[in-house]
Amino acid sequence: MAEKRPMHPASSDPVFPSQNRRDFLKTSLAAAAPLLFQPLDAAEPANSSPWHRRAIRWGQTNISEKDPVQYDLKWWRTYWKRTRIQGVIINAGGIVAYYPSALPLQYRAQFLKDRDLYGEVAKAAHDDGLVVLARMDSNRVHEDFFQAHPDWMARDASGQPYRAGDLYVTCINSDYYEKFIPDVLREIIQRSRPEGFADNSWSGLGRGSICYCANCSKKFQEKIGHELPRGKNWDDPIYQQWIKWNYARRTEVWDLNNRVTQEAGGPHCLWIGMNSGSVTGQSQSFRDMKEICARAEMLLLDHQARSDSGGFQENGQTGKLIHGLLGWEKLAPESMAMYQAGRPTFRKAAKPEPEARLWVLEGFAGGIQPWWHHVGAYQEDFRQFRTIEPLNRWHEANQRYLVDRQPVANVGVLWSQDNTDFFGRDNPGELVDQPFHGISQALIRARIPFVPVHADHLIRELPKLALLILPNVGALSDAHCATIKNFARSGGGLIATGETSLFTERGAARSDFALADLFGVRHPAGWAVPNYSARVRSTSDSAHSYFRLSPELRGGHDGPKDGDEPKSGGPRHAVLDGFDDTDILPFGGALKPLVVGQDAVVPLTFIPSFPVYPPETSWMRTPRTDIPGLVLRDVPGQGRVAYFSADLDRRYGRDNLPDHARLLANAVRWAARDSFPLTVSGPGLIDCHLYEQPGRLILHLINLTNAAAWRAPMEDLIAIGPFLIRVKLPKQARGGGARFLVSGGRIRPDVKNGWAEIPLRVILDHEVVVIES
Numbered sequence: 001m002a003e004k005r006p007m008h009p010a011s012s013d014p015v016f017p018s019q020n021r022r023d024f025l026k027t028s029l030a031a032a033a034p035l036l037f038q039p040l041d042a043a044e045p046a047n048s049s050p051w052h053r054r055a056i057r058w059g060q061t062n063i064s065e066k067d068p069v070q071y072d073l074k075w076w077r078t079y080w081k082r083t084r085i086q087g088v089i090i091n092a093g094g095i096v097a098y099y100p101s102a103l104p105l106q107y108r109a110q111f112l113k114d115r116d117l118y119g120e121v122a123k124a125a126h127d128d129g130l131v132v133l134a135r136m137d138s139n140r141v142h143e144d145f146f147q148a149h150p151d152w153m154a155r156d157a158s159g160q161p162y163r164a165g166d167l168y169v170t171c172i173n174s175d176y177y178e179k180f181i182p183d184v185l186r187e188i189i190q191r192s193r194p195e196g197f198a199d200n201s202w203s204g205l206g207r208g209s210i211c212y213c214a215n216c217s218k219k220f221q222e223k224i225g226h227e228l229p230r231g232k233n234w235d236d237p238i239y240q241q242w243i244k245w246n247y248a249r250r251t252e253v254w255d256l257n258n259r260v261t262q263e264a265g266g267p268h269c270l271w272i273g274m275n276s277g278s279v280t281g282q283s284q285s286f287r288d289m290k291e292i293c294a295r296a297e298m299l300l301l302d303h304q305a306r307s308d309s310g311g312f313q314e315n316g317q318t319g320k321l322i323h324g325l326l327g328w329e330k331l332a333p334e335s336m337a338m339y340q341a342g343r344p345t346f347r348k349a350a351k352p353e354p355e356a357r358l359w360v361l362e363g364f365a366g367g368i369q370p371w372w373h374h375v376g377a378y379q380e381d382f383r384q385f386r387t388i389e390p391l392n393r394w395h396e397a398n399q400r401y402l403v404d405r406q407p408v409a410n411v412g413v414l415w416s417q418d419n420t421d422f423f424g425r426d427n428p429g430e431l432v433d434q435p436f437h438g439i440s441q442a443l444i445r446a447r448i449p450f451v452p453v454h455a456d457h458l459i460r461e462l463p464k465l466a467l468l469i470l471p472n473v474g475a476l477s478d479a480h481c482a483t484i485k486n487f488a489r490s491g492g493g494l495i496a497t498g499e500t501s502l503f504t505e506r507g508a509a510r511s512d513f514a515l516a517d518l519f520g521v522r523h524p525a526g527w528a529v530p531n532y533s534a535r536v537r538s539t540s541d542s543a544h545s546y547f548r549l550s551p552e553l554r555g556g557h558d559g560p561k562d563g564d565e566p567k568s569g570g571p572r573h574a575v576l577d578g579f580d581d582t583d584i585l586p587f588g589g590a591l592k593p594l595v596v597g598q599d600a601v602v603p604l605t606f607i608p609s610f611p612v613y614p615p616e617t618s619w620m621r622t623p624r625t626d627i628p629g630l631v632l633r634d635v636p637g638q639g640r641v642a643y644f645s646a647d648l649d650r651r652y653g654r655d656n657l658p659d660h661a662r663l664l665a666n667a668v669r670w671a672a673r674d675s676f677p678l679t680v681s682g683p684g685l686i687d688c689h690l691y692e693q694p695g696r697l698i699l700h701l702i703n704l705t706n707a708a709a710w711r712a713p714m715e716d717l718i719a720i721g722p723f724l725i726r727v728k729l730p731k732q733a734r735g736g737g738a739r740f741l742v743s744g745g746r747i748r749p750d751v752k753n754g755w756a757e758i759p760l761r762v763i764l765d766h767e768v769v770v771i772e773s
């Protein structure tokens, strides 16, 4: 079916980027003509909504101590307008004050003198109709403050204050948080009436250090009835309680700050801090994502750039993970660096436009709102001001499709912060994040939409799912395991890997998998969980090991023979689709024997490691074992279960071997009985996110096909296509029309058996297809 409008409308049209991004930027920025924006419709927040539902696009000039003498407010106001933002985040107080505070201990910016820079910028923003968040940084203080309140500082076991450079770290249990910060918040509200507060660093000392100050000793004794732990010991129940006690205190500070701002500034004057998009990052700061999201009306995300291993797609996943906790009706703007953030960091140099752009677009796909971020009011690299404007103009024109929508996905990937802490301990990157990342990446590669599911939300989320994936989720409570068993026994598909369910929610080893019956395996008699350091060592091992596929087919293939080839044992299982031309696959890890149940099938067995060098030694010493790499159960009336004893998810997250991705995706298709709501055929690596709003489906397709997909920065966009999209329509929907929000145009899809078929010729950076019912 042909499209009825050209793919690339006139370049003077600001809403639709042309294929050549550079030409588009030149035209749209140089023209500066009056721009046409689509009128708001009923789906968009009305002006009467509170600011946290209304202010969708944000901006932040993160000012330096020099800026009081070089802040060109007139220019920044034009930038606010051009970039279509509705809210600004302005540095106010805490570590550095940008207003003449009456609180003598609040340090003033070096070049501030008596100027009220924060107040001037806040007034200008209010005059321009913008929402103002006063930015705090409540974490550390200067020498004079330390001298005045030595009892407010965090202290190590020998009583010495914790330092950060020249500054002193304040204790989360001290009156710095109970009294001083509330006074600062009240003063700022009284002076400038901001709509709310952000806080760059609000949660005190991180998990790596124990504070032994008098406040902490006393409060821990009162609450737990014990002295503070002497040091880190994950097996010690007192240390575990110290971890949970620290989380609870950060949540208490969140509530305290909100009580203060709402009392002083009214019910909508919210203190919303700032949070990392990384669960591991949050754990290291004792920030309980579930508790925070349960309280927040809006979440401010500090997640400015991709990692090479996570890719741009990390941002789309973060959006889904956060909204899974926060709710999809709420907003989650994310600080997006327009400068070279990440590795390497250059605060004043522009990030290459395609690199910044793809990160922003993945955020849009995950339900994240844009928030530009520049460091310093004075800049000399103007390229950083060219990136966000066209993105935000597109966002404004299409915002009705980009907020307040529900994901359409029947695959859930389980996670919990307890698992990050008590199973991941000091290596959450390898034990928790890599498996999660590997399975997510395999799903993205297979174009299967999925949602992260928090363990405490299983009962709420499982009815929406055909398949639940447990990527090495070691720590699971008995209650979580019981819920998962019920799900699988009543027809839900399940995939689990590695050490899933071997530990309680506090990380205590069980005698065997809590989900052993479902997996169809148990450990042999006399086996015990290896200790933590042995397990961590084994995750980082890289052995020269393989899998043997069963049944073996090489007897019937054209290739060298030794005469002992096994007779073919018939057709292979669906999880081995695409591997007909091989009897082995690379693995890389080590496996131990397991006892496999009668009703289970083992399509992969382990071939132990043998030498790589010199090549003369590189032959299989033990070509065959009965140690399972993958165990499948398909009991009539129950859900299909695939248990990978091999850590294939982690391996794929780390090694990026396509065979591992294919195996994982095959298992997903088999266990979910191929019941996905979307297929996309066509070339390349694209990330697909499908959503639903009343009367329509919304599909994001992000083009990640690029030489720089796994190494930042991306410096050019490469168009790919064509594609054929097939989307399952909701019941009663007829699939009346499909609109392309990036390339423009509208078509009438072919509708067959409740599926809409939509051709798409090309994707440069992204496309968003709206399928009206």
Ligand SMILES: [Zn+2]
Pocket: 153, 154, 155, 171, 172, 173, 174, 211, 212, 213, 214, 215, 216, 217
């Ligand atoms: Zn303390």
